[in-house]
Amino acid sequence: MAKVYFRHLRALDYCKDGLLLWCQRYNISKRVFFKGIDSDELRKVGCPLANKAADLADREGSDGR
Structure with a gap:
């Protein structure tokens, strides 16, 4: 299990207002x-x-950073 951060959402091209x-x-x-x-x-x-x-986040590893 990894941690999900805002950067993961942004990496998927989700815009700030939409988020x-x-x-x-x-x-x-x-x-x-x-x-x-x-x-x-x-x-x-x-x-x-x-x-x-x-x-x-899971693909990046357990820390997610």
Whole structure:
């Protein structure tokens, strides 16, 4: 299990405004992405955006940085 950070979301070309709306829609604090959120926890959101970001972090390794 890896940590997902904002940089993972940005690497997938998700725009800042879209990410903020996405966080609001799924009731996720944007602050969790500064400290990192476990990829398995993010997958529980159940949407393709979350899954893609979690997959990217997992491919990079357990730290994700």
